[in-house]
Amino acid sequence: MALQRTLTMIKPDAFADGNSGAILAHLEKAGFKVVGMKKLHLSPVQAGAFYAVHKERPFYGELVEFMTEGPIIAACLEKEDAVKALRDTMGATNPAEAAEGTLRKLYGANIGRNATHGSDSAENAAIETAFFFSGLELVG
Numbered sequence: 001m002a003l004q005r006t007l008t009m010i011k012p013d014a015f016a017d018g019n020s021g022a023i024l025a026h027l028e029k030a031g032f033k034v035v036g037m038k039k040l041h042l043s044p045v046q047a048g049a050f051y052a053v054h055k056e057r058p059f060y061g062e063l064v065e066f067m068t069e070g071p072i073i074a075a076c077l078e079k080e081d082a083v084k085a086l087r088d089t090m091g092a093t094n095p096a097e098a099a100e101g102t103l104r105k106l107y108g109a110n111i112g113r114n115a116t117h118g119s120d121s122a123e124n125a126a127i128e129t130a131f132f133f134s135g136l137e138l139v140g
Helices: 012-016 020-029 044-050 060-067 082-090 103-107 122-132
Strands: 003-010 033-040 072-080 116-118
Touching: 003 020, 003 082, 003 122, 012 020, 012 060, 012 072, 020 033, 020 072, 020 082, 020 103, 033 122, 044 060, 044 122, 072 082, 072 122, 082 103, 082 116, 082 122, 103 116
Parallel strands: none
Antiparallel strands: 003 072, 003 116, 033 072
């Protein structure tokens, strides 16, 4: 299987709780290579653009508000079958339903404040990575 890249974000809740280092260490231990990483504080316009796919959903406003409440860490990760591997490592969207040892089980509070984001497809991984990183910022 070929190497693949995906995007993750350490969300404001996990960042504020001081869990960024533990989450990054967990990802590296799971075999992910960080090829790009940055800390930033999303504006409402930026968060709205990133989550535009959810604009018509009832939780969109809350999501944008949450994602702008504090800093996040965006990271491009590389691994074989990275999209699926990251989704498995993160666990279910709702931490109460996530498997033991997954990021969301360990660091998420609830379905809205679930510590991490991960791309859901290879196509979205490319789009989401390009949202945060130029090609020059990704070092493989």
